[in-house]
Amino acid sequence: MEAELARYLAHRLEGASEVTISNLSRIPGGASRETWRFDASWEVGGVAQSEGFIVRKDPPASLVESDRAVEYAFYGAFEGTSVPVPRMRWLEEEASHLGAPFFIMERIDGCEANTRALQTPAFDASRDGVARRFYAILAEIGRLPWESSPIAAVMGAPAPGDCWKRELGYWEGMIDANELSPQPIARAAIRWLRANPPPPPAHVGPVHGDYRVGNFLYTREGEIRAILDWEMAHLGDPLEDLAWSFMELWEWGRSGYPGGIVLTEDAIRYYEEAAGTTVDRDALHWWLVFSCVKGQGIWLTGARSFQEGRSRELIHAFTSHNLINTQDEAILRAMGRGA
């Protein structure tokens, strides 16, 4: 892929010649898009230049079916705001360059995204600060004036009262399309969600869609440098992201601690302080049950793509073996039906 990237950048970088690509390697994770890192060097008017990049490329099949243009727009919407994101460089819808559509963004070095490192003693002094900042950023995401951002060009907002219907309908559809066996637990949760809808949000705002520990870059000092993985971003009820961050699967082995870093009540307080609102606990609970259903929709999508041979990503087989039942257990607990 080095030669293809070099050819592409030679056209995209103004006045560039002698473009060379080095250190190309695939980054672990990225179950929805292939994520690769590489260094590029080139000359402009005889002056040597270089930069580190990330390319996010569409896979043959994915855990989530998402629109790269939407992801690109959400990243772009937060450039220059208090929500840290990498700078977007190029969106390429044409598959001929790398064999699939992709986008390229700047690479932020010197950070990590490891989910469990934040639980180690090295972060004892900064862990609470990370959590506080994590939920303050979430509040900032939800109140972005998106109407004047790139988001407005790629999607419209649902009416406040329709946020839950749109999301639940989408993920129920994903379960309909992808389940390999009947899902009596997820279906019971969906019936409960339809029978007990949440109140409309005070405002409709950007929703990251996968806001959790594991999807941001942080430094050894505990500074959050970038919020990543916006592939499920949309407009909706900002509470959706808060609830998603509380899902059991993201506790990383530390029960009762979202992301393994903060008590749930402290997280809610940090969010409330930053957002200047009081979280409706019943609505939050609705979105937590919804999050479990959405999670099941994701795992079932990966399971079917692997079963049908559309994906050879082992992560899809692993999540279906490992997480579908775990997600069912989480649904039962969220509904007060756990063991």
Added chain:
Amino acid sequence: MRPDPPKVLMGVAVALMADVAPGLSAPFAMQSLGIAAGLLGMAAEEFDRAASRLVEEDRALVVLFERAAPVVASQGLASRLREAAARLVGVDLRVSALQRDNDVLRALLLELHVAIEAQPGADARALEEAIWDELRESTRRRHFSGVR
């Protein structure tokens, strides 16, 4: 005598981690190898228990359906609940065949759950609780050791 499949699968998983992983340097390759080893471990566990798990669950579902048949208001559903026991006399013991039978019974459980939720009365509520008990038990049967 030869090593049984779970031992073989676990042996491959251990060999991958002990003999192959140390020679890898690319993070993505290391992650893929770790996932492959984990999958082999789960496949080993499932190989040994799958038939037993499916048969145990099918039997539990049929018992539940026999209890439900006189309670449900729909006579059509009641008939199908009574007929479900026929699923237990299949002669094809391949896991794929047992899974197909289980899918049919779990779909019927789902239909029963929907019907009983909408039905008033103490008998219906008690049956609903029994369905939730079975759903909880179904997750226990599918649990992998080593997964919290």
